[in-house]
Amino acid sequence: MSTVNHHCLLNFPHIAPPVYRPKLLLPPLSLSSLSLNGKPERFFPLSASLSLSPVTIHERSSSSSSSFESEEAKESESIIDGFFYLLRLSAQYHDVEVTKAVHASFLKLREETIDLGNSLISAYLKLGFPRDAFLVFVSLSSPTVVSYTALISGFARLNLEIKALKLFFRMRSEGQIQPNEFTFVAILTACSNQGFLNSVFVGNSVMNLYAKHPGSSIDDVLQLFDEIPHRDVASDLTRGGELHARAIRVGLKQELSVNNALIGFYAKCGDIKKVENLYEMMNVRDGFTLTEMIIAYMTFGMVDSAVEMFEKIPEKDVITYNALMAGLCRNGHGLKALKLFTEMLQRGVLTDFSLTSAVDACSLVSEKEVSEQIHGSCIKFGCASNPCIQTALLDMCTRCARMSDVEEIFEQWPSNLDSSKATTSIIGGYARNGLPEKALSLFHRTLCEEKLVLDEVSLTLILAVCGTLGFREMGYQIHGYALKGGYFSDVALGNTLISMYSKCCCSDDAIKVFNTMREHDVVSWNSLISSYILQRNGDEALALWLRMNKEGIKPDTITLALVISAFRYSESDKLSSCRDLFLSMKTIHDIEPTTEHYTAFVGVLGHRGLLEEAEDTVNSMPFQPEVSVLRSLLDSCRVHSNTSIAKRVAKLVLGTKPDNPSDYILKSNIYSASGLWHRSEMIREEMRERGYRKHPSRSWIIHENQVHSFHARDTSHPQEKDIYSGLEILIMECLRAGYEPDTEFVLQEVDEFMKKSFLFPHSAKLAVTYCILTSNNRGKPVRVVKNVRLCGDCHELFKYVSAVVKREIVLRDSSGFHRFMNGKCSCKDLW
Numbered sequence: 001m002s003t004v005n006h007h008c009l010l011n012f013p014h015i016a017p018p019v020y021r022p023k024l025l026l027p028p029l030s031l032s033s034l035s036l037n038g039k040p041e042r043f044f045p046l047s048a049s050l051s052l053s054p055v056t057i058h059e060r061s062s063s064s065s066s067s068f069e070s071e072e073a074k075e076s077e078s079i080i081d082g083f084f085y086l087l088r089l090s091a092q093y094h095d096v097e098v099t100k101a102v103h104a105s106f107l108k109l110r111e112e113t114i115d116l117g118n119s120l121i122s123a124y125l126k127l128g129f130p131r132d133a134f135l136v137f138v139s140l141s142s143p144t145v146v147s148y149t150a151l152i153s154g155f156a157r158l159n160l161e162i163k164a165l166k167l168f169f170r171m172r173s174e175g176q177i178q179p180n181e182f183t184f185v186a187i188l189t190a191c192s193n194q195g196f197l198n199s200v201f202v203g204n205s206v207m208n209l210y211a212k213h214p215g216s217s218i219d220d221v222l223q224l225f226d227e228i229p230h231r232d233v234a235s236d237l238t239r240g241g242e243l244h245a246r247a248i249r250v251g252l253k254q255e256l257s258v259n260n261a262l263i264g265f266y267a268k269c270g271d272i273k274k275v276e277n278l279y280e281m282m283n284v285r286d287g288f289t290l291t292e293m294i295i296a297y298m299t300f301g302m303v304d305s306a307v308e309m310f311e312k313i314p315e316k317d318v319i320t321y322n323a324l325m326a327g328l329c330r331n332g333h334g335l336k337a338l339k340l341f342t343e344m345l346q347r348g349v350l351t352d353f354s355l356t357s358a359v360d361a362c363s364l365v366s367e368k369e370v371s372e373q374i375h376g377s378c379i380k381f382g383c384a385s386n387p388c389i390q391t392a393l394l395d396m397c398t399r400c401a402r403m404s405d406v407e408e409i410f411e412q413w414p415s416n417l418d419s420s421k422a423t424t425s426i427i428g429g430y431a432r433n434g435l436p437e438k439a440l441s442l443f444h445r446t447l448c449e450e451k452l453v454l455d456e457v458s459l460t461l462i463l464a465v466c467g468t469l470g471f472r473e474m475g476y477q478i479h480g481y482a483l484k485g486g487y488f489s490d491v492a493l494g495n496t497l498i499s500m501y502s503k504c505c506c507s508d509d510a511i512k513v514f515n516t517m518r519e520h521d522v523v524s525w526n527s528l529i530s531s532y533i534l535q536r537n538g539d540e541a542l543a544l545w546l547r548m549n550k551e552g553i554k555p556d557t558i559t560l561a562l563v564i565s566a567f568r569y570s571e572s573d574k575l576s577s578c579r580d581l582f583l584s585m586k587t588i589h590d591i592e593p594t595t596e597h598y599t600a601f602v603g604v605l606g607h608r609g610l611l612e613e614a615e616d617t618v619n620s621m622p623f624q625p626e627v628s629v630l631r632s633l634l635d636s637c638r639v640h641s642n643t644s645i646a647k648r649v650a651k652l653v654l655g656t657k658p659d660n661p662s663d664y665i666l667k668s669n670i671y672s673a674s675g676l677w678h679r680s681e682m683i684r685e686e687m688r689e690r691g692y693r694k695h696p697s698r699s700w701i702i703h704e705n706q707v708h709s710f711h712a713r714d715t716s717h718p719q720e721k722d723i724y725s726g727l728e729i730l731i732m733e734c735l736r737a738g739y740e741p742d743t744e745f746v747l748q749e750v751d752e753f754m755k756k757s758f759l760f761p762h763s764a765k766l767a768v769t770y771c772i773l774t775s776n777n778r779g780k781p782v783r784v785v786k787n788v789r790l791c792g793d794c795h796e797l798f799k800y801v802s803a804v805v806k807r808e809i810v811l812r813d814s815s816g817f818h819r820f821m822n823g824k825c826s827c828k829d830l831w
Contacts, residue, residue: 083116087123099123103136118146125154130163149183156190164190256284260292267296287313291323298327318349325357334364345377355383359392363399371400387417394422398429401693419446420453427461434695434787436468437707454481456490463496469700469707470785470812472504488517495523502531505783505810505817522556529562534816536827538569557591564600568607578604595626602629606636607830611645618649627656627663639830650674658683661692673744699767699786703774710766713758719770724761727769731760734800742793764794764811772805781808789814790831799823 083102090098103120106113117140124133137143137151148171155164168187171177179187259282266274275296282289290313297306310316310324321344328337341358355378362371375393378384384393390409397406406426413419423446430439443462446452459482466475479497487493494517501510510531514524525548532541545563548555555563560581567578582601585591593601598621605614614633618625630653637646650670658664664687671680687693699710708717717723731739741759764786771782790813802809803823811818819826 080113080116084119087119091123091126094127096124096127096129099127099129100132103132106136107139112141114140114142114144114147118144118150121147121150121154125150125158128158130155130158130160143177145177145180145183148177149180149186152183152190153186156186161190256282256286256289260286260288263289263292263296267292267299272296272300272302287315287317287320291320294320294323294327298323298330301331303328303331303333316349318344318354321349322353322357325354325361329357329360329364332364334361337361338365338370341374355381355386356389356392359389359396363392363396366399366401368400368402371396371402375405385414390417391421391425394425394429398425398432401433403429403433403435419451420458423452424458424461427458427465431461431465431468434698436465437700437709439465440469440471440474440707454485456487456493459487460490460493460496463493463500467496467500467503468785469702470504470783471702471707472501472506473702473705475500475504491517491519491521491524495521495527498524498527498531502527502534503785503812505535505812507531507535520553522553522559525553526556526558526562529559529566533562533566533569534812536569536816538566539571541566542570542574555589555591557594557596560585560589560591561594561596561600564597564604568600568604575604575608595628598625599629599632603632603636606633606639609636609640611636611640611642615645615648618652624656625652627653627658627666630656631666658687661687661694664692665694695787697763697786697788699763699784701767701771701782701784703771708767708770710763710770712763713761714763714766717766717770719773722773723766723770726773727760727765730769730772730801730804731797733804734797737800737804739797739800742796744792759793762791762794764790765797768798768801768809768811772801772807778807781810784809784811786811786813790818795825795829795831799825 083105086098086102090096090102099120102123106116106120109116117136120136121133124130124136133151133154137147140147148167152164152167155161155167164187168179168183168190171179171183259278262278263275266272266278275293279285279289279293290309293309294306297303297309306324306327310320313320321340325337325340325344328334328340337357338361341354341361344354355374358374359371359378362374374396375384378389378393383389390413394406394409397403397409406429410419410422410426413422423442427439427443430436430442440462443452443458443465447454452458459478463475463478466472466478475497482488482493482497494513497513498510501507501513510528514520514528517524525544529541529544532538532544542563545559545566548559564578564582567574578601582593582597585593585597598617602614602617605611605617611633614636618629618633621629630649633649634646634653637643637649653670654667656663656667658667664683668680668683668687671677671683696711701708701710710717714720743759764784767784767786768782771784775782790811795818798809798811798818798820800823801807802820809818809820811820813831815827815831817826818831
């Protein structure tokens with residue numbers, strides 16, 4: 001048992017607001033329709049600590065001498081320079097009172113200074129005060145293109161795109177001021193934010209305009225192309241055709257360097273046919289040409305063609321090797337990449353980049369022993385101190401479950417290198433390796449030490465950790481910070497928020513996040529469907545699936561697996577619809593059923609008690625059934641007490657070759673349940689030899705902003721004696737109420753008494769007991785999170801506990817939420 005204190009984190013006292021993401025203190029609706037006819041009222045100094053009125057320019061009599069006027073002019077210039085300096089400070093330290101004080105003094109100046117007015121506009125916009133910036137603008141007697149551009153750019157940055165567009169059209173309609181290149185950048189930003197450039201027709205039209213304009217360059221066309229979020233073939237052809245045509249016009253059709261560059265260009269544009277046609281038309285080729293072709297083929301996932309091109313190169317150099325190895329890693333061929341790395345070692349062609357790719361390949365295969373060898377090679381070649389390799393090594397170790405090595409690397413991290421990315425990688429590693437409380441502890445510590453930059457990536461990771469732990473209070477705080485920092489437009493972050501709230505049993509908040517997101521991708525829909533499934537609310541999940549279809553959202557393979565699973569918790573008359581969906585996946589959605597889909601469908605059939613049909617489905621699979629499918633059927637056999645089918649499925653499981661820890665554990669448990677203890681131990685020994693280790697069953701609760709972690713037979717908690725005494729009392733009370741321990745869930749070769757001693761101190765029982773002992777509010781549910789499926793005995797005990805102590809117990813395990821109340825569970829004993 002362990003505790004992690006995060007009480008001080010909840011208020012974020014140490015997180016400064018993002019410098020470049022100003023807080024919008026005035027919402028867009030507070031700026032009424034833009035009018036350029038009004039004049040602002042005079043402002044007076046607001047800062048008592050900064051009084052600028054004494055240094056304003058005093059009135060002088062008309063009879064003053066010219067020398068005195070000259071001195072006054074110098075004094076005025078000095079004061080103006082001081083104002084510019086103060087405005088820079090106010091923006092730097094986010095002090096709007098200084099800006100307003102300068103504004104008040106600016107309005108008292110005898111002669112208008114347009115440059116100071118423009119600086120005031122920029123300062124107000126950087127501080128998030130668009131209305132004050134607009135008031136400065138309309139007070140200018142002769143605004144310049146800089147004035148317009150500053151205000152348009154600020155409006156666009158503060159999500160006031162319509163205001164920006166109105167101001168731009170007003171400037172164009174007056175006809176006195178012509179926009180410059182910065183004005184166009186600002187207004188294009190506004191259009192992009194508003195979604196106008198999402199129109200491929202608009203983007204292509206503007207690209208053609210650039211291409212035909214005699215003063216434009218190829219770079220203008222390329223930059224605009226990159227700004228179009230959703231491009232089509234016309235966009236690619238416009239871009240490629242313009243570049244290629246210009247090369248031909250100036251006589252560079254057979255220029256080797258130009259054609260090599262065009263190969264790479266067409267590959268990035270997404271046209272492999274043009275790449276191959278250009279390659280065939282080239283009279284002269286060199287090694288760089290073949291390397292560009294390798295990169296192009298890898299870009300399109302054509303691994304075999306890339307390898308074939310590699311073999312054509314007579315003298316392979318390190319660049320060619322690196323191109324192929326990096327491509328293999330990008331396409332998920334980690335083993336092939338490591339084999340190529342071995343060949344490079346034998347030939348002596350290695351660079352830092354080669355080692356980086358080798359480390360990436362190890363991350364893909366997640367082989368601990370191989371990763372240790374690659375790590376040793378990096379040290380041997382003196383590359384381990386390379387910042388890129390150090391970061392890659394960290395990521396590799398986290399993916400190969402070498403967290404102790406990760407901690408050692410991080411402790412020796414050079415002080416002159418930014419550790420923020422490394423910290424983010426380690427947080428992700430802890431989360432992946434079943435150590436969310438350590439991830440939270442590192443997040444808290446590095447944040448206090450200002451060694452972690454909060455951006456979309458780090459926020460997404462820590463929100464996922466909050467979801468894993470069910471730490472909704474911290475989730476609320478991180479969500480608030482993301483809103484304040486302007487990160488909510490990030491789709492991935494929004495998707496993580498949906499998942500976090502779902503896992504914290506806050507379905508309404510998950511729905512609110514989904515409804516307020518500006519745009520959704522298929523992951524957004526999947527996350528919300530998954531939220532309903534966690535609550536075992538299949539009908540709502542299926543209603544969302546129908547909405548997806550109506551809106552024309554194309555599902556992916558994960559969507560279909562989730563939707564099939566949703567039928568498990570829907571009305572029984574919808575089973576035929578589940579069969580239809582499963583059988584028509586290829587014809588309607590062009591998605592071949594995979595192991596995940598068979599697992600879901602077999603689970604639905606088993607949940608309904610249709611075990612024979614589920615077994616027939618497994619036997620008719622077009623490929624060898626994986627253990628996950630068989631496990632789903634075995635679980636259903638356990639629920640419905642069908643031993644005959646369970647024995648046949650168990651034989652199939654024992655005939656498979658396990659390739660992950662959970663498969664080994666299942667085989668071992670089957671042997672143990674059959675009384676074949678020696679075979680069970682042989683399986684576990686083989687598992688240890690392969691370097692696999694089981695993630696221990698753990699449970700977490702949040703109490704007074706602290707994370708409390710428990711594992712089976714845990715004795716490390718400071719209040720261990722009270723917890724075990726309380727558990728003993730709870731069990732005694734439940735025994736009196738009719739609870740009977742189910743020792744079948746103990747798979748150790750011990751006597752009945754010892755089985756009970758193994759059974760009672762399960763992690764979930766310890767967590768529930770501690771929560772009941774420390775919570776005085778009887779109306780507040782007991783909330784527990786468990787990282788694996790709840791065992792049958794714990795499930796039975798918690799039903800009795802809820803009745804004995806008259807408390808609701810909300811527990812989330814790998815199957816979803818259980819709500820125990822008055823001796824019953826919301827899952828209806830089917831989980």
